[in-house]
Amino acid sequence: MIDRLARIKPRGSQPGPEIDLASAAFEHLERLQSVTDSALASLSVDQLLEELLVRVREALSADTAAILLLDTRKAELVARAAKGIEEEVERGVRIPLGRGFAGTIAATGQPVFIPDVDHSMVLNPILREKGIRSLLGVPLVAQGTTLGVLHVGTLVPRHFTAEDTALLQLVGDRVALAIHAGLYERERAVARKLQHSLLPETLPSPPGLRLAARYRPARGGEVGGDWYDAFVLPSGSVAVAIGDVVGRGLGAASSMGKLRNALRAYALEVPSPSDVLDRLDRLIQILDPGEMATALYGVIDPVHLTFRFACAAHVPPVVHEPDGPTRVRTVDVGPPLGAMAAATFPENVEQLHAGTTLILCTDGLIERRRQSIDEGLQRLCDVSRVRLAAEERCDHIIKLLAPDDEGDDDVALMVIEVLPDQGDRLAVSLPADVGQLVVLRRILERWLAERCVEPTVVHDVVAASGEAAANAIEHAYGPAGGVLQVTAEWAATGIVLTVRDFGHWRVRRVPDRGRGIPIMQALTDGMRIAQSDAGTSVELRWRLGPEE
């Protein structure tokens, strides 16, 4: 290295004797070391840029040094760090790509040396004001992409040698790597954070259903546009969605966020899954043309256990029945969202049963190189053919099909398990909270539907037990709340239902209420209220059978 360097003409105008050549070589080595010092590795990106500018300015005996970064959206270079011309950063100088000194370097990806600056060529007003006479600049390139420009300047005319250019390029490469790593890492961290914040923190636990979901980023922790969502609609039905926005990183994560929120908004407004996807599709076409996503959106009726769904070119659901085959659901599909005008998304209806598990996923779970989607789906069916609760089933599937850090694509998985029917004896414990009244109604409605109880009796059972439960919630406990226990027994001859609380009833404070008890009396064939120190129980009875 020293030999080779010694042969290069040293900086300065006077070609010196042998001894000077040797000292010049040492000097050069020192300069090299100063910019490749391993101690620089511990600095943050900003500190590193500052330090490299100081050192390169010194090593090349220049007066100014500056780093400009390319803003690709605006096709402009923006000053990021500078020494000797600090105003450049303060004033946020912007240079159009392809024009002037720095703009040419960034556009061509080649170093430029201007021995005698003609200020008509230099666009940067600060360089002109400072009276810079000579300029040398190199592109900042990392992984084939030009990120910006590094340049040095002198206040007196100066001839930069090929060796000077090589040294500056060496520093430039180092700067480019640091910036690339910093930008990339920052973007990935933001994307991860965004993705994480957009996925639901907890899934709802609607009566009779158990939901679980997982999101696994691609190899190296890179997020994509996969998402899942589940929420309870005002009707008590459960909305589930899963989708995949084309693309990766920050852009995909933010598109996913927009789509997810839009879907939620439409889901609250329109009951039909086909219409929800139709609106989402139009939204993309109008506001984000060019964007594309696959999605599956459906609504589960927790009473009748129907799953109505529509599908925009998304992976079909896999249905696991405990005593039947685990199969891929045949689906009437529409095109991807945003793909074509006037698309329609047909409605599909799957009748679920007690014990059924629905498995929804994105293609990252089933796609493998050199394997078809069908093979992937078959593999998902194979690994799903086990008796596991929703959470454990998620873990099992992810472990077998999408282990950490192994996929090229991110993966979203949602498992919806229909809990088994409770049988002719029902027992439920709920927090004594007004929000649980709707939950209790859904539990009772499903239990009664499973026993083919006629609609009028269903109404009366649900309404009378609702009154008993509301009374307990209102009067049995203080603000801290308590527990509500509902047990019911069905026989062909009748139903007996008991609502229990474990509190002490307060004297009623609102005189206008008190319609609950007459309603219970009118809607039942018998009612008994028993109060003790242990709490209150309300027993309600209905006669069933042919004589009615």
Added chain:
Amino acid sequence: MIFPADLRIERSNLRTVVRLTGEIDLSNAGVLRRTIAESISNQVIELVVDLGDVRYLDSAGIAMLFDLSRRLAEREQRLVVVVPSGSLIRRSLDASGWPPKFPMVESLGEATE
């Protein structure tokens, strides 16, 4: 959206029509009562509450109707409740001692004739 119900309010010069959907219980009856009460201007002569698409109505919901009816009566305004005769919630309303003198009609059309 007042989960698990929803309401839409249509105002005209002499009448406010409130169309309720979903389920009314102890959890949302209070908020619904306030929202509906605030929607009635002094100028209207009647409030029509359409319960045609209400699947569930408990005693707290019925108390809300009584309360609205009382407030309106104090201002010489009146409450008309729409409940189709086939609606199951009529079973609870009948059981609650809903006074026969309170206007209850079959359909919104009948209420706004």
